[in-house]
Structure formats: C-alpha cells, structure tokens
Amino acid sequence: MVIHLNEKLCVGCQLCLEVCPTGCFEFDEQAKKARLILPLSCLDCKACELNCEGNAIKIEKSLFQNFFAQLI
Amino acid sequence: MELLNTLKELISISIAGLAFPGFNFHVKPGLYPIGNPSKEAPILITSNYFVTYKRVTASLKKQAIIAWLLVVDTKGVNVWCSAAGRNFTAEKVISQITKSNLSKSVSHSRLILPQLSAAGIDHMKLKQEGWDAKFGPIDINDIGEYLSNNCKKNPAISQVRFPVQKRIENTISHNVFITLILLPLVLLINILANPIGFLRPWSEWLLPNVLFLFVYIWVFGLLYGITYSRIPFRSGFLKGLLISIPFVPLCSFIFFNETTLDFILGIGTLFLYSTVISTDFDGFTPIVGMDFFEKDLILLALSSVIIVLIVIIAPLIG
Numbered sequence: 001m002v003i004h005l006n007e008k009l010c011v012g013c014q015l016c017l018e019v020c021p022t023g024c025f026e027f028d029e030q031a032k033k034a035r036l037i038l039p040l041s042c043l044d045c046k047a048c049e050l051n052c053e054g055n056a057i058k059i060e061k062s063l064f065q066n067f068f069a070q071l072i
Numbered sequence: 073m074e075l076l077n078t079l080k081e082l083i084s085i086s087i088a089g090l091a092f093p094g095f096n097f098h099v100k101p102g103l104y105p106i107g108n109p110s111k112e113a114p115i116l117i118t119s120n121y122f123v124t125y126k127r128v129t130a131s132l133k134k135q136a137i138i139a140w141l142l143v144v145d146t147k148g149v150n151v152w153c154s155a156a157g158r159n160f161t162a163e164k165v166i167s168q169i170t171k172s173n174l175s176k177s178v179s180h181s182r183l184i185l186p187q188l189s190a191a192g193i194d195h196m197k198l199k200q201e202g203w204d205a206k207f208g209p210i211d212i213n214d215i216g217e218y219l220s221n222n223c224k225k226n227p228a229i230s231q232v233r234f235p236v237q238k239r240i241e242n243t244i245s246h247n248v249f250i251t252l253i254l255l256p257l258v259l260l261i262n263i264l265a266n267p268i269g270f271l272r273p274w275s276e277w278l279l280p281n282v283l284f285l286f287v288y289i290w291v292f293g294l295l296y297g298i299t300y301s302r303i304p305f306r307s308g309f310l311k312g313l314l315i316s317i318p319f320v321p322l323c324s325f326i327f328f329n330e331t332t333l334d335f336i337l338g339i340g341t342l343f344l345y346s347t348v349i350s351t352d353f354d355g356f357t358p359i360v361g362m363d364f365f366e367k368d369l370i371l372l373a374l375s376s377v378i379i380v381l382i383v384i385i386a387p388l389i390g
C-alpha cells in the first residue's frame with residue numbers, strides 16, 4: 001500500500017493528523033501543509049483519505065511495493 | 073482486514089450467544105444521559121456493541137464526566153470494525169441524531185466522535201447537516217484529558233497503543249478463535265491419515281496430536297502475546313519464526329524424542345503451528361492493516377509449503 005499526498009491540494013486542515021492512529025503525518029507550520037513522515041506505519045484504514053478537506057490524499061493498494069520494508 | 077475483523081467479531085459474538093442464549097449483545101441505540109447533563113454538556117458518540125457501551129459508560133463514570141452519550145446502531149459491532157465495515161458512517165450518525173431528537177436536548181452543535189470511527193465517518197457530511205464533528209481520543213479513558221485540554225489532542229492520546237493488558241485480552245480471544253479453527257482441522261487430518269480412525273486406541277493419536285495442539289496453542293499463544301512488543305520485526309510471521317527458534321526445538325526434544333525422524337517432524341509441525349498462530353494474531357492487533365496482513369500471509373504460505381514438503385519427504389528418505 002502506498003500513500004500519495006498531493007501537497008498542492010493540501011488546505012492545511014490537519015484532519016489527517018487528527019484521524020491517523022499511527023502518526024503517519026506531521027504539520028509543517030511554515031508551509032501550513034501536512035507532510036508524510038511514517039508511511040510504513042500506515043494501517044490502510046483510509047480515515048485520512050475519507051476526511052481530507054483538500055482531497056489531497058490517496059491510498060493505493062500495492063501488494064509488492066515495500067514488501068520487506070513494511071514487514072521488517 | 074475489515075472483513076476479517078468483522079467476521080472474527082461476529083464469530084466471537086455468535087459463540088458468546090451460543091454460550092449464553094438469550095443474552096443481547098446489542099445495546100439499544102439512542103441518547104443516554106451520563107450524570108445529569110445540561111444542554112451545554114458535551115455530546116459523545118459510540119457504537120452499540122455491548123462491550124464498548126459498558127466500557128465507555130464505566131470509564132465516563134470513573135472520570136466523573138457529565139455528558140450526553142449518543143449510541144449509534146452499528147449492528148452490535150465495535151467502533152473500529154464497524155467503521156471499517158461501513159456500518160458506522162456519517163449517515164448512520166445523522167439518522168440517530170434525528171431519531172433521538174438530539175437538538176431538543178442540547179443547545180450546541182459540537183459532536184465528539186471516537187477517533188477510530190474516522191475510517192467510516194466523513195466529518196464533512198456531518199458539517200453539511202450543521203454539526204461540528206471532531207474526532208476525540210482513541211481511548212475513552214483519555215476523554216477527560218481531551219475535554220479539559222479544549223478538545224486538543226497530543227500524539228499520546230491519538231495514536232494506537234497495544235499495552236500488555238490489551239495484548240493478554242486479545243491473546244485470549246485469538247486463542248479461542250484459533251483453537252476452533254485448528255483443532256477440528258488437525259482432528260480431521262488425523263482421522264483421514266488413519267483410515268480406521270476411531271478404531272485405533274484414542275491414546276495413540278488423540279492425546280499426542282490433538283490435545284498436544286490444544287496445549288501448544290495456549291502456551292505459545294500466551295508467550296507470544298505477552299512478549300509481542302519486545303520481539304523484533306513488525307511482521308507476525310517473522311516474529312513467530314524468531315520466537316520459535318529456541319522454543320520449537322526444545323518442545324520437540326521434550327515431546328517427540330523417540331527417533332531422529334520424530335524429532336525432525338516435530339520441529340516442522342511446531343514451526344507450522346507457531347507461524348500460523350503468530351501470523352493470524354496480526355488480525356487481533358490494532359497496529360496491523362490488511363495490506364500488511366496479506367504480505368504476511370504470503371510468507372506464511374511459502375514457508376508452509378516448504379514445511380509440508382519436508383514432513384512428506386523426510387519419512388520417505390528415512
């Protein structure tokens with residue numbers, strides 16, 4: 001699974017930080033935009049994608065990408 | 073993972089239902105006052121799974137929180153699984169708000185949703201209906217801190233934790249689940265492997281194979297669940313494999329020591345049991361997703377094929 005964060009679409013609502021149960025995002029106070037910091041911790045719950053006010057997040061299923069990186 | 077979790081939840085509820093016929097695992101959806109709430113009291117929202125309701129109300133009481141609790145009909149499934157299975161959605165919350173005449177009981181429009189319901193609830197849909205919805209902490213025990221902090225969260229209350237008490241709880245549910253799956257399977261394999269089946273003395277196969285598996289599931293399961301966070305790797309398969317390296321040969325040496333072949337077959341079989349248990353436990357942790365679980369299943373499937381081949385070939389080459 002891969003998280004795509006389109007920073008151009010980000011409106012800085014911080015909902016992704018509010019809903020993510022594994023702390024995958026952080027907020028860049030200067031740019032006023034979210035940043036992906038722990039993509040491998042993603043649980044694939046799609047809460048961020050569903051609640052993102054800027055429609056900036058897409059969670060894409062991919063079985064073989066990051067295969068071992070995620071498991072180790 | 074969503075489907076699997078919902079399935080597991082439903083199986084557990086069904087077993088509990090069979091064990092306690094007549095017992096209702098659904099709480100009646102509706103608006104429940106906690107303490108003696110005023111029109112300004114916070115509105116908390118939860119699922120109508122009996123265990124969740126009990127835990128939420130007990131925790132609110134313990135924290136001396138006065139609030140309105142809106143229980144939504146999630147088909148008696150817990151917050152996380154019902155949200156992932158689309159049984160806990162914005163539409164369901166809106167429908168419950170209307171049915172419960174919520175706006176008559178309160179003078180504000182602020183809703184506090186459990187954080188894990190965000191996998192199913194689109195807060196913007198609630199906004200469109202005039203409700204200002206916020207996702208509260210993951211654990212209801214942190215709601216007091218959240219409210220006194222002006223509904224602001226810090227990472228400590230917004231990220232999943234898997235403490236030892238929760239691990240033991242989940243290990244017990246998982247052990248019950250895996251026992252119900254593995255035991256009949258091994259029983260069947262034993263009967264098929266011995267065509268005269270039940271005509272052989274029970275002590276020859278039932279005790280060494282089936283009862284041993286029962287004890288093994290519980291001993292290994294508990295050992296694994298308790299030490300889970302301390303074992304390196306995120307993968308349940310790799311964790312199980314690692315912990316088995318000292319555990320399995322020792323068990324095989326103690327219990328399958330008649331011949332070298334017995335010892336080797338014992339090792340293969342126990343590695344298989346251990347990795348099945350540890351990989352399946354992924355689904356009982358709050359920190360593993362479906363995508364991850366599928367990757368782990370691939371490792372399990374590959375290793376199972378290798379072990380089964382060894383178990384078949386070893387007796388042939390003596």
Ligand code: SF4
Pocket residue numbers: 003019020021022023024041042043044045046047048049059
């Ligand atoms: S899908 Fe869930 S776990 Fe993954 S980044 Fe989004 S909120 Fe976090």
Ligand code: SF4
Pocket residue numbers: 005009010011012013014015016017033034051052053054055056057
């Ligand atoms: S939820 Fe979307 S719009 Fe809001 S901060 Fe995160 S990425 Fe940006």
